[in-house]
Amino acid sequence: MKKTPEELISSYDTPVPRYTSFPTAVQFTADIPQSFYHKQLGVLLGDEPVSIYIHIPFCHSLCHYCGCHTKVVHNATPIENYIKSLLAEIDLAGQHLPNKIPVARVHFGGGSPNYAHSKEINKILDRLAKYFSFSNKTEIDIECDPRQLSSEKITDYGRLKVSRVSLGVQDFNVDVQQAVNRVQSFELIKEQVQLFRTANIKHINFDLMVGLPKQTLKTLEETFTKALSLQPSRIAVFPYAHVPWMKKHQKLLEAYPLPSPNLRFKMTELAHNVITKAGYKSIGMDHYALPTDSLAKAQKIGKLKRNFQGYTDDMAQTMIGFGVSAISQFDGVYIQNKTDSIAYRKDITENKNPIERGCILSEDDKIRRMLIEQLLCKFSVYLPDFPTIDVPKTKLEPLQEDGIVKLTPTDVIITELGKPFARIVAASFDPYLRVDKGTRHAKAI
Ligand code: SF4
8 A cells, every 4th residue: 555645754864865975975084195195186087067056164152054065254364274274285285286377266165154254265366366267157155144244255256257156045934934043034135135136146036944943834935936036047945953862052943843844845845846846856865946047957958966965057076175084085085174163274384184084985876976966866766877786675675565666677766755765775785874873964854
């Protein structure tokens, strides 16, 4: 007998990785020497574009749902000191890079990178330009906390040729905002969207969240409607990941009843219905984009990818991360920087790149990475493309019985019903998940 949606949710509301990488960061180990990192930089081809990730881990106040690597500060000095270290880190890496390697994209993430003064962002871009070649095709993206933006900063970003901003909107309902300690008005964001457009920054993303305390289907529908009235290029609707064993401040949210898995599922469904009805294309599990946006175009031609920032149309094979906790991705290698800011700074003062840990992918890992990426981006895989992978029938057949996947002799296809459970399907191809039974990930739904 077929399970009801409620039964499906209770069966599959289990912790699984988000698979922004495979293997996931849980498999990273501490045996990556400096020389190995330098070698990865040195063998990059001088004519193949790379992408760069810059982590700026500071915020003005702490949102109680926050799962990021960030620190609350109340003046500019710690940010400026940190950026001095970050510039030195770029210099240290730059010594090992081929000359003027082209850069496809620079992504500023955090934290709230826009909490830094725009002259600090300018310094970082100038320092990168010493080692990398920027062109008019280079994209510069920055994540922004609307509460730390001013019209001057927005104008500066226009001058710096920032191409895309992601505004942390989350929810427009005041009760929800108060519960999560992030109060910002719709009027503020509306004004900023206009200022960005005036500054010639046309690509504006909104990040929204479902599963927060005080959210109801009614309040969320109002939030989605308000967000859509501003016509952002992309909308990401992230499910809140409650991981208080990793992020202790999230315990503060337990003062309120958190939406049940069933309600979270309905919230995700509502997001899908309201946003796609407004003409947005559904991208992967949790993104939406206007049909004219590059993410929707990438999906249309089968070029949607997944990286540490989530769904992307970034085709660069290499991502070089700078800043505390930043992860670099080379051909078959992940390398992560120190996650402790004191240890990060200490390494740099000792003229060492602040490497903490990483992972060298086996051939099997590389094939599984491709398979999992295809599952999460295209919702299907053609198994003859992966002849060395044993199909995990004992895991997939129960998913087929529940209508989550359709199995043919050659394909694994995630059904419409199964799309919200796509990470569970991906997990069935992850051999490490069995080994790390004790690891606690966020829930699948
Ligand atoms: S602004 Fe973003 S990074 Fe900073 S505390 Fe809030 S959620 Fe976390």
